Amino acid sequence: xxxxxxxxxxxxxxxxxxxxxxxxxxxxxxxxxxxxxxxxxxxxxxxxxxxxxxxxxxxxxxxxxxxx
Numbered sequence: 001x002x003x004x005x006x007x008x009x010x011x012x013x014x015x016x017x018x019x020x021x022x023x024x025x026x027x028x029x030x031x032x033x034x035x036x037x038x039x040x041x042x043x044x045x046x047x048x049x050x051x052x053x054x055x056x057x058x059x060x061x062x063x064x065x066x067x068x
Contacts, residue, residue: 027046029043037060041053
């Protein structure tokens with residue numbers, strides 16, 4: 001598992017992995033915004049990662065506030 005620093009603007013990349021400590025499956029997720037900012041997170045499902053990304057994107061918009 002590693003960072004996806006080479007993710008193109010507007011694109012996502014992810015890697016599924018199994019935790020060595022609790023044997024659960026997680027996703028390492030990276031999304032490069034069209035403005036060049038990188039969003040990264042780890043969650044148990046790809047859908048959860050994308051939901052976190054969507055909250056982050058809403059917060060990135062002017063007047064979007066912070067995700068809750």
